[in-house]
Amino acid sequence: MPFDDITGLGTSAERHxxxxxxxxxxxxxxxxRAAIATLPGTELHIEQAGKMVVTVEGPHEGWIADxxxxxxxxxxxxxxxxxxxxxxxGHIDRTEVEAAEGS
Structure with a gap:
């Protein structure tokens, strides 16, 4: 699965x-806060004195860990x-959908 380590963009449909x-x-x-804004794939959502909630999105768990x-x-x-x-x-397994619908 090729991907860009800097941006986290890849050719796989899988996203973490x-x-x-x-x-x-x-x-x-x-x-x-300023440093978070410079990191691709990161977004600051909520902050209070001493606490921040950040989301990270990337192609695999290793990228998230980095x-x-x-x-x-x-x-x-x-x-x-x-x-x-x-x-x-990034895909729907038809057999799972059919099983959930009782087909």
Whole structure:
């Protein structure tokens, strides 16, 4: 599965989506927010004093783990914890749909 390590874009229909909780030093929160904005595939959704919820989307779980590590290593970040991970395979298996419909 070829993909671009920088952007996380690939030719596979499979996509991974993860939600992370970051605990940060409140005095470094603006710097962390700016760094998140520069990382492809990451998006800041909610923040309070010392806490941020970030989603990461990429081609496979290794890419997600790399982004999680990059976020954890930012100056001012105490921890980056995954709270959700979903794999979207990009296709529907007809047999699963038919079984669910009772056909």
């Amino acid at each position: 989506l993860a939600s992370l909780l970051l605990h940060v030093r409140p005095d470094r929160q603006a710097m962390v 982004r999680m590590t990059a976020l954890h290593l930012l100056d001012g970040v105490f921890s980056a914890v995954m709270v959700f991970h979903h794999i979207d395979r």
